[in-house]
Amino acid sequence: MPEATAASQPERRPGPGLRERKKIKTRQAIRRAAYRLFTERGYDATPVDRIAEAADVSPSTVFRYFPTKEDIVLSHEYDDVLLAALRDRPLDEPPVASLRRVLLDQFRQFAGDERQEMLVHLTLIRQVPGLRGRMSESLSRTGALLAEVLAERSGRSPEDFEVRVVVGAVLGVLQEALFHCVDQGAAKDSAVAAMEKNIDHALDMLSQGLPL
8 A cells, every 4th residue: 555645644733732721621611510500509599619619620710711600601612613614615605605504513513512511501591681681792792703704705894784784694593593492492302403403494594585
């Protein structure tokens, strides 16, 4: 068998270093401990020092990773993955189609890896008024990043009216598709499948010009 040449080898991107892996592990431990306590005790009845104890870290460590208790639920590490996937879509693909593809792909990966956490995350946002208010800030930041990528792909400004409308519409229907399942009380075993179906249906409606 001939030896593979360097040119034939797939490009391998370096993974996170030891320090970064430790940070990721600590963040995950804090969030998982918090979600477990939020489920058992309720969000408002769970103080940060109790989360720190359950995660086997100090309260100052919790605040180093999550400046507020709300950030434990609302912050995430998926924007970079989403933006990279969007940049990889064909340039001649309609913006809504590109966003539909990358959002569905990311949802499937998230739902496969962290299904239980995702369901707790959405339920908390729906039930806790303070989290619902802060979520708009998170969506605004994500929307600004998506607008920058769509602007790069189309040669427009991120402040272009049509770019902002497309991003706002996609994020709006995505949010409603997810919360519809939470409001309907879908069983845990079927909730993820229902959410994926809702996302696909909602983005299909948007791409067809909202036919209702």
